[in-house]
Amino acid sequence: MAVAVTLVRMKVAILRHSLTGQRGTMAVSAGSVGALLAAGTIYLAFLDGDWLAAAFAVWMLGWIIGPVFSGGGDETLRPEFFSLLGLPPHRLAAGLLVSAFVGVAPAVSLLALTGLVVLGVREGAGPALVAVPAVVLQLAVFVLLSRVAVGVLGIALRSRVGAIGAGLVNGAILAFLGQGWVFAVALGQAEGIPPIVRYLPSGWGVLAVQGDYLALAAMAVLIALLLGAWAALLSRRAGAERASTRGRRPMRAATALDAVLAKELRTWSRDLVRTHQLTFALAYGVFFAAAPLVLGWTGMLPWAAPIFIVMAAAMTANLYGADGTALWLSVMTPGSSDVRGRQLAWLVTVTPVAAVLVVALTAVNGGPWPMIVALSVALLGGGAGLVPLVSVYALVPGTDPQKRGGNPLRTSEDDGALTGLAYLMMVLVAASGVPAGVAAALWGWPGVAVGVATGAACLWWFGALAERRLAAQGPELLHMMRTGRRPAAEGKASSAFALPDMPKVQRAVVITCVSLGAIPLIPQGILAAVFVANGQLGHSWFLATHMAPGLRYPTAAVMIALGLAMYGTGLGIMYRYKKKVVYDKSPNV
Incomplete structure (x- = not known):
């Protein structure tokens, strides 16, 4: 209990001093949106059927999948901070679990879970009393599932096979969530909710309130198992990391551009976070487009390539920030063609995968060839141009790769900025393909020429803007990478997106x-x-x-x-x- 109280006080103090300025505003905005969603969840408690259980299933998946996009979730208190104190893993896990209930996300989830109390009041006095412990246990299940998911993913990202597997699983889950209507129609539940959602861990609170009191015991057992699993993962996380790749032959680049290209290609092949990001983008594009196959419709398959390209650009939107203070290599080497080399490396990495998707999946559907080819070419050029441009104009200070600690997903301390940057990149890259898409829809194959022209223009022009920004503001960007703050003389007005x-x-x-x-x-x-x-x-x-x-x-x-x-x-x-x-x-x- 003393450990838990101390950790809670530490987290409250950190949040009190950190949630100020723009970060505090973002927290308030996120909390407001979450409160609206929680209110909608509470409203579902007044409806008959399994709507409330289905809503809790969505909340549970949000707790599990959300940390993948927010750099590992809330890690205000990291396990590594306490590795030298000699605390037993189970005591540290229990203390961190209690402290995990402090924050905006747990508060919003607790508000949403009060829908169980509303449901209990509708059922009677007894169910209303049962709803109180059910709310606490259900929230503990959500938090622990999130922590265990992050821990497993962190361990998986220490090996190439694990990084690929984690990317496939996460991409598939998120894609299927986005295409939930497909499975609703396929199951004949377009007007209702499948009863199976009541038997997921997210629905055990509903079962308990409705009279199945064994669900409370089941939640308690699940919490104990998850707590034990998390304690074991904390022990693994604090241990030494093993090398992920073997040594390779030295680079023999003849020009500065070749050197940057070779360095970037090796980074793409060695950095397991980039491996996870690319695999996630591929899995999301393929599974999102393949989901309608459940209904026998192949019309979505060709769109896997454009979706993959947009998602790959979004996942690498903070390209320079992810490299940490290695930016000094570019700053101290004028004329190194760093931006052009990174653009070529991005194209070399993404284009072959996109080409295979275009040819294979468009052939399965029998078209539309002009639209898909035009969009893919335009989006490749737009992505290659926008990735370095956005990453230097809206750079989010990242953690040096060698200092990422036990959670490789946490590449930056500013999770909200990374998430916003990813969404911004999706919109910008998608917009770069609009002219080619319109031309292909109106004229067919001539749209491909429009796609080539717009893609090449985005690649060259945006790359030139990024080079100019890097040359003019390189020292300031490096200062921000090292300190996490912009130089005082530059102020907030220097950022294009702040x-x-x-x-x-x-x-x-x-x-x-x-x-x-x-x-x-x-x-x-x-x-x-x-x-x-x-x-x-x-x-x-x-x-x-x-x-x-x-x-x-x-x-x-x-x-x-x-x-x-x-x-x-x-x-x-x-x-x-x-x-x-x-x-x-x-x-x-």
Whole structure:
């Protein structure tokens, strides 16, 4: 108990001092969105059927999958910090478990789990009393499942086979979550929830409240097993790491560009985090496109290649930040063609996989060849150009690879910034393929030429901008990598994507527009229009596919316009206040 109380006090103190400024604003915004989702979950407790159990299943998967995208989840207190204290693993695991209940995510999940209390009150006085311990046990299950998943993934990322396997599993799970409507239709449950969700660990609280009191004992046993597994993983995590690869022949590059290319290709083959990222992008693209095969529809298969390219770019959006302070090699070697070498290495790594997907899966479906080829070429060029550009303009300070500790997923201390950067990259790379997609839809094969032209333009122009930024701001970027802070003279206005000082209302509008603008733009707009064009109607939450024939394309167009308007509003407010900050700091004012 003393260990747990001490760890809780430590975490409260760290959060009190760290959740300030922009990070505090992001935490408040995330908490507000989470509270809305929790309110929706509580509302489901008033409905008949298994809706509440299904919602808890989604919350459980969020706890398991979320840390993959947020750099290993909340690690305010890391196990490595206490390895020299001589604490037994089970005591350390129990103390860290108690401290894990302190934070925004556990508070939001606890609010959502109060839906069990609502359900218990509807059932009677006895079930209402049972709901109280059920809420606590269910939250403990969520937290421990998350911790064990992160621990297993961290161990897996110490070997190449484990990194590939983890990428496949994570990509498949997230893809199937995104295509849940497919399995709902296939199971004949389009209007309801499969009863099996009540028997998942996330549904045991619902079972207990509804009279199956053995579910409480089952949760207690599961918590004990997970706690033991986590204690064992903590012991493995604090141990020494083994080398992941054997030595290789020395590089024999004849030019500076060849040297950068060779160095980057070796990094792609040796860094297990990059292996995991690339495998995850491939698995997500393939499984997302293959999910409709359950319904006998192959029309989604050709889109695996474009989805893979966009996801690969999103996963590598912080390319320079992931290398840590190795940036000094580029800063101290002017004219090293570092950006061009990284672009070529990214293309050499991603293009062969994308080409195989284009040829194989488009052939299975019998087309549409012009659309897929045009989009793939354009997206490859857009991704190769935007990855270095975004990574130098919106660089997130990363942990040096040799200092990542027992959690290889944690490549940066700023998890929210990494997640936002990934979503931003998805939107930008997808936008780079729009001209080629429109041309292919209108004219067919000439769209491929448009794709080649736009891809080459993005590759060259964005690469030139990134080179110019790196040459002009290299020392400042290195300073930020070493300290985690921007130089005082540069201030917040130097970042192209950092929020400047602005009133809370405007800040909330910016965060809402930038965070949610992709929903009407991509799924409700672009993807819905593609489904309508292919005659695929009645698809889950794609509004345009449910409209009358004369309203389908206008609905998709309105959604696209809404998404663009949201991004325009958010970026416009940011630009106005950034310009105001620069004007106020001008010496001529």
